Amino acid sequence: MVKIWGLVAIVLIVLVQNVSSYDRPGTRKNLVIHPSSDDPLSPDQVHISLVGPDKMRISWITKGSAMPTVVYGTTSGKYEGSATGTTSSYHFLLIYCSGRINDVVIGPLKPNTVYYYKCGGPSSTQEFSFKTPPSQFPIKFAVAGDLGTTEWTKSTLEHISKWEHDVFILPGDLSYANFLQPVWDTFGRLVQPLASQRPWMVTNGNHEVERVPVLHRQSFTAYNHRWHMPYEESGSTSNLYYSFNVFGVHVLMLGSYADFAPGSDQYQWLEKDLKSVDRKTTPWLVAVIHAPWYNTNEAHQGEKESVDMKESMETLLYKARVDLVFAGHVHAYERFNRVYQDKFDKCGPVYINIGDGGNLEGLATVYKKPTPEISLFREANFGHGHLVMANATHAHWEWQRNDDDVSVEKDSVWLTSLSADSSCQI
CATH class of the missing domain: 2.60.40.380 (Purple acid phosphatase-like, N-terminal)
Structure with a gap:
């Protein structure tokens, strides 16, 4: 019992240290899901x-x-x-x-x-x-970040399950276990109905780190054991960053909490991976991070995982003509114009923040004013996104908001692949 209360104390200290100054209303309770069978061999x-x-x-x-x-x-x-x-x-x-x-x-x-x-x-x-995903267009991705295990999470997953998609992408912060490992088990049971039917491709967020000084010095223990991604197949040496292909689409899953400085393993891997992409056979190039490089919300401003990673890797993605960059971390939705070095650039990626899956911390409701010109749509609400690569040149993106447990389209845009834009050829 002493050990258990010691763990609770550690968790409370960490959570207090991570509390942000902005208001996050509209939370719903965390779920606890027990095994569906007492059989020790039941999956x-x-x-x-x-x-x-x-x-x-x-x-x-x-x-x-x-x-x-x-x-x-x-x-x-x-x-x-x-x-x-x-x-x-x-x-x-x-x-x-x-x-x-x-x-x-x-x-x-x-x-x-x-x-x-x-x-x-x-x-x-x-x-x-x-x-299995198809071997021709269209290719359909569902996207949602920062899920957690709340009733809002359940609502988001139910909405996603009603849309016929090929692959699910999660830009980090899965269970929000925050050191309490049984929450990982609840998360696994909560997502099983969807995650057992379509491939889930995830990257890590700050809530996956779970490192406790002195007592548990290894980071990402639960994440790396429970969510094994195909990093070996993409030439990566770490489960924290990798890439994968779905017909005509190359997706980079980057690690905001792994070393990303020039010369690091992740940086060198990314350079090599980008050089291997043939845009004639893979016209679409998408990147996924956790901590956003562009963000006009008051939440999570100035963090090194955003500022330093952007400084280190933004030019790599720009020169490779990455079409889209998804991020989580900020518990709200925001879509930017094509951007490079903080300004509109027709050859830059479209940045989309979608850390609004439904976790217990609630929403980040305060945005900077006035709205910067590069930010085209922003709203603090829970939801998820649909990305449809219609063909080699055009894709459709829409954000679905959880509106009283009904999924409602609130933002949408047609995109043209940079590989099809002759003025953006390198």
């Missing part, structure tokens, strides 16, 4: 992610030790394929031990195809299914 917190052009990683947790095996096929109840992976677990502050985290890569898989699968082998009682 829990199932989610999937892309691995290369034709494979999928299946991740799930069990209480007991079992073979990390997935059987799969294109017909329900019939499993032509089988793959076995790895199992791991982790401890946190001596009072929490995770379940058995299973990680299996299956494939090769056909594009635009529904697969049925079981975690743990054919004897498992629960069947799941997912659909």
Whole structure:
């Protein structure tokens, strides 16, 4: 009991230190979701992610030790394929031990195809299914950051589930566990209905760091164990940054809380990755960060993860003609014009802040006035986004606001790929 209260004290200290001065109203309570089965081998917190052009990683947790095996096929109840992976677990502050985290890569898989699968082998009682992304346009991405585990989060996820998309992108701050590891388990169960059906591609935020001086010196322990992304396949040496392709779209998932200075591993990896992109076959280039480089909200101004990372990497993205940059962190929505070095530039990326998934901290409601010319739309509300790459040259973006639990379109724009703009060729 003493250890538990010691942990609570540490958490309270950290949270107090991180409290911002602006008002964040409109919160809803955190959910607590228990396992749906007492069977120690029952798959829990199932989610999937892309691995290369034709494979999928299946991740799930069990209480007991079992073979990390997935059987799969294109017909329900019939499993032509089988793959076995790895199992791991982790401890946190001596009072929490995770379940058995299973990680299996299956494939090769056909594009635009529904697969049925079981975690743990054919004897498992629960069947799941997912659909692979298509190998032609249009490509549809759902985007939402800073989710948490509140009733607002549940509302956002329900809205996303009603829109037929191919891939979900999360720009950091997943569970908001804030050191309380059982919250990670609730988060996994909350997102399972959606994350088991479509690949979730995530990057890390400040709430994933979870480093406690002296007591737990390793950062990102839960994140790295629970959310294994395809960093090896993209040439990265860290799960904190990587890239992936979906037909015609190359997505950079950058780490705001990993070293990003010139000469760092992440910086060198990004340089190499950008040089490998062929815009003739991959006309769309998208980047995802957590701490925004452009932000007219009063929240999170002047943080080094925003200021220093922007100074270090903005020119790399600009010269590569990145089309879009998504960010989280600020609990509100904001869309900018094409920007470079704080000014409108027709060859710069469109910056979109979408850290409004629904976490307990609430909304960042105060914006700077007057509105800078480069900021085209901003609103403090919970919601999510739809990004549709219609073809090689045009894409449609819209932001859906959670309006009394109804998803309402509040902002939208058509975009032209910079690869199609002859005046922006390098």
